[in-house]
């Protein structure tokens with residue numbers, strides 16, 4: 001799937017840079033253009049691989065918005081034309097989708113990403129998706145509350161919002177900050193493979209996954225999640241039937257970007273490995289299992305030919321917002337909002353309102 005990427009804020013910029021780099025190193029050519037936008041100048045200076053654009057300089061003088069996501073919304077709104085102009089040539093005519101990438105807990109990305117998605121939707125005919133990083137459980141109440149509002153608004157504006165929980169893809173015991181490198185690398189590989197689906201392969205059979213399968217899976221809207229797992233495989237496909245099942249189960253149940261999100265409207269199972277090693281029977285079994293597990297009758301599938309001694313499963317879920325994990329996060333965000341508001345007498349009147357307001 002050919003995509004254009006726009007990272008907003010620190011997490012957005014870092015993840016965009018990693019994704020663009022992974023795609024270039026692998027030679028997939030799925031990332032057509034990438035831009036990082038931020039109100040903090042130093043964050044942009046640390047990026048080497050993607051083009052950058054500073055916003056809000058007249059308001060915050062390059063110092064960031066300090067986790068104030070309403071200010072993040074405002075600076076994005078003020079400078080939106082400049083960003084849209086800068087996208088000429090980056091969103092090419094070949095691009096099949098745009099991804100706006102952001103950490104939802106801070107200020108610039110949390111507040112800015114929904115505004116950017118809104119404007120991109122007015123201009124482009126291709127789907128505009130969000131790739132949102134949720135704060136880990138140990139990050140403060142402000143981050144949870146910010147992420148709740150940002151997610152609520154993104155769900156309204158984006159064609160689908162792919163969520164990565166910062167608690168999901170790092171080792172036990174590692175602090176979230178210390179783990180950014182690990183998490184970003186995992187995001188780059190997994191999301192990078194999803195983008196590369198249908199790109200990297202030439203002259204191969206009809207079972208190969210195509211970018212339209214990704215788009216159709218995300219058509220369910222709402223929340224999307226991505227899981228991944230691999231195992232050493234035999235050269236003989238008939239010996240890999242159990243392995244295909246095992247990696248598919250692991251991808252959904254333990255290797256997912258959103259732990260415990262298994263209920264979905266649609267799903268896509270991409271099996272990666274040497275074409276000779278991919279067991280048709282095993283893949284069929286895994287697809288049926290995925291139908292039962294997600295409760296979806298729309299489970300698509302396809303192969304991703306890859307020269308590797310491992311067999312991998314990439315599971316994309318669409319319409320996963322009814323999952324326990326998303327509900328639990330929204331509860332956490334609402335509680336955090338209540339806490340923040342009960343501490344602030346200025347905002348006492350807001351308590352009577354819907355507790356998670358849209359950002360705009």
Ligand SMILES: Nc1nc2c(ncn2[C@@H]2O[C@H](COP(=O)(O)OP(=O)(O)OP(=O)(O)O)[C@@H](O)[C@H]2O)c(=O)[nH]1
Pocket residue numbers: 008009010011012014015038039040064065066067068102103104105106107108109110133134135136139143166176180183184
């Ligand atoms: N996975 C990952 N998460 C990050 C990274 N950097 C920050 N975060 C997370 O993103 C959230 C904070 O958002 P940032 O992107 O730092 O904030 P920002 O959008 O730049 O906004 P301000 O700094 O307030 O202007 C927190 O939940 C962090 O844990 C990163 O490189 N990778």
